[in-house]
Amino acid sequence: MALVNTHFLNLQNNYLFADIAKKVNAFKVMHPKADVISLGIGDVTQPLCPAVIEAMHQATEEMATAEGFHGYGPEQGYEFLRKAILENDFLPRGIHLDINEIFINDGAKSDTGNIQEVLHWDNFIGVTDPIYPVYIDSNVMIGRCGTFEDGRWTNVVYMPCTAENGFTPSIPKDRHMDVIYLCYPNNPTGTVISKQELRKWVNYALKNDALIFYDAAYQAYIRDPEIPRSIYEIRGARKCAVEFHSYSKTAGFTGLRCGFTVVPKEVTVATFEGERIPLHQLWSRRQCTKFNGASYISQRAAAAIYTPEGKQQIQQTIDYYMQNAARMLSVLRSLGYECYGGENAPYIWMRTPDGTSSWQFFEQMLYGANVVCTPGVGFGPSGEGYVRFTAFGSHEKTEEALERIKKWSK
Numbered sequence: 001m002a003l004v005n006t007h008f009l010n011l012q013n014n015y016l017f018a019d020i021a022k023k024v025n026a027f028k029v030m031h032p033k034a035d036v037i038s039l040g041i042g043d044v045t046q047p048l049c050p051a052v053i054e055a056m057h058q059a060t061e062e063m064a065t066a067e068g069f070h071g072y073g074p075e076q077g078y079e080f081l082r083k084a085i086l087e088n089d090f091l092p093r094g095i096h097l098d099i100n101e102i103f104i105n106d107g108a109k110s111d112t113g114n115i116q117e118v119l120h121w122d123n124f125i126g127v128t129d130p131i132y133p134v135y136i137d138s139n140v141m142i143g144r145c146g147t148f149e150d151g152r153w154t155n156v157v158y159m160p161c162t163a164e165n166g167f168t169p170s171i172p173k174d175r176h177m178d179v180i181y182l183c184y185p186n187n188p189t190g191t192v193i194s195k196q197e198l199r200k201w202v203n204y205a206l207k208n209d210a211l212i213f214y215d216a217a218y219q220a221y222i223r224d225p226e227i228p229r230s231i232y233e234i235r236g237a238r239k240c241a242v243e244f245h246s247y248s249k250t251a252g253f254t255g256l257r258c259g260f261t262v263v264p265k266e267v268t269v270a271t272f273e274g275e276r277i278p279l280h281q282l283w284s285r286r287q288c289t290k291f292n293g294a295s296y297i298s299q300r301a302a303a304a305i306y307t308p309e310g311k312q313q314i315q316q317t318i319d320y321y322m323q324n325a326a327r328m329l330s331v332l333r334s335l336g337y338e339c340y341g342g343e344n345a346p347y348i349w350m351r352t353p354d355g356t357s358s359w360q361f362f363e364q365m366l367y368g369a370n371v372v373c374t375p376g377v378g379f380g381p382s383g384e385g386y387v388r389f390t391a392f393g394s395h396e397k398t399e400e401a402l403e404r405i406k407k408w409s410k
């Protein structure tokens with residue numbers, strides 16, 4: 001008899017996007033002629049840039065020859081890509097990493113979900129709330145989160161991020177955390193963290209011997225030069241932080257799959273006897289056993305975004321999305337809605353009017369304006385009373401959606 005990992009049975013079915021789809025489908029059945037615009041799901045819409053396409057064509061041609069064929073690649077990823085990462089993402093900001101501290105991944109979701117498996121099951125984790133669901137769910141799967149009561153896991157420290165605290169979570173004094181997940185620019189709130197605030201987290205981790213898992217999937221959307229794009233801009237972070245990057249939102253790789261994870265050699269975790277083990281050693285061993293890399297073609301595609309043409313082309317697409325964000329902020333605010341984010345991130349986090357619940361507002365806007373948003377409560381208890389809009393649509397659809405919201409709100 002094969003026994004089930006019962007922790008899986010404790011998972012709360014996070015049917016957020018399935019629930020949304022169900023409600024949208026119900027609406028479409030009743031209103032077959034209505035043309036619904038989705039500003040809900042966080043997938044990109046614009047095609048890959050020409051430099052990436054060209055690199056993929058070239059890599060495909062190479063693979064068609066005996067000399068150019070690439071089979072299993074190096075476990076940590078090809079050096080050409082890791083070198084480009086060091087030279088473009090880190091050195092210009094004064095961050096010196098060793099090439100062996102970079103692990104190429106097949107997207108940040110896998111690694112943000114998998115990293116926790118090298119840690120003992122009874123570490124306490126802390127998360128900002130609302131939050132990208134992967135961090136908690138991956139910990140639930142290994143039995144680290146306790147039980148689910150009143151919308152919260154008993155062994156998880158939730159740090160509310162709301163308009164009232166300026167989306168700046170305060171560090172709880174009464175509960176210890178061993179592992180902290182931070183995501184900036186934030187999904188879903190679209191807010192960012194200042195160097196000064198980030199320094200507080202690094203200092204907390206150093207002082208309390210905690211680990212920070214820092215998700216930088218949206219760093220390319222930061223426009224304000226004062227906002228840190230990497231946690232390693234903070235002194236001491238090399239000793240306590242792992243950082244996750246993804247080309248999904250940076251360069252439209254959601255369907256192509258590639259990113260990277262930084263595990264500095266100085267980050268260590270403890271045994272019960274007090275011995276310190278480099279996390280790098282554990283992660284490297286784990287990857288060599290369970291992971292065979294992003295494909296050669298994906299890695300060549302990723303390297304192409306670091307060429308002068310590639311850089312300029314992906315920036316154009318990012319600017320395109322950020323124009324949507326600016327339009328959305330301007331129109332929604334002119335209608336009297338309270339909006340956050342959208343300045344250094346492709347998400348707008350909007351407070352629902354008059355204390356309407358997230359789901360109620362979602363339905364009202366679906367039926368009234370035929371526009372889909374994401375109910376904030378789907379990202380955690382502190383998301384109640386908010387909805388998320390994405391800037392990843394086309395200009396035309398975004399404008400049309402805003403026109404409809406305008407008419408509906410009046």
Ligand SMILES: *Cc1c(COP(=O)(O)O)cnc(C)c1O
Pocket residue numbers: 042106107108109110132183187215217245246247248249253254258259
């Ligand atoms: C989209 C996203 C990612 C990236 O996921 P990929 O697996 O790289 O496509 C990571 N973290 C957050 C918070 C995201 O929203």
